[in-house]
Amino acid sequence: MSKREREKESIGLMIGIYCRGNHHTDKVLCEDCRELLVYAEQRLSACPFAAKPACRDCTIHCYSPDRRKAIQAVMRYAGPRMLLHAPLAALGHLVRKKKGKLKAAGKKSPA
Helix, strand or coil, X not given: CCHHHXXXXXXXXXXXXXXXXXXXXXXXXXXXXXXXXXXXXXXXXXXXXXXXXXHHHCCCCCCCHHHHHHHHHHHHHHHHHHHHXXXXXXXXXXXXXXXXXXXXXXXXXXX
């Protein structure tokens, strides 16, 4: 699975966790969350960088200001809950993040 596919999967999981927790939906996203998911997937697909940086570290902010606030709220809420709802995805994200930081610092990863 490519990095962008993993990111699309992760954002879908996070929006689902957020929607269930805040909008009290069951298995189907509410209309607002469904629209946010479609928007986020479009933005990921349109990212001009071959090696996509984390959105918070990016020099180009391709989300509109209101959507950016919405996705930040989703990530703040769902990020910590990912360990309970999708532990493998959360741990994989943490490992990749650590490797990326080590690589940027010029160190070898322990794994």
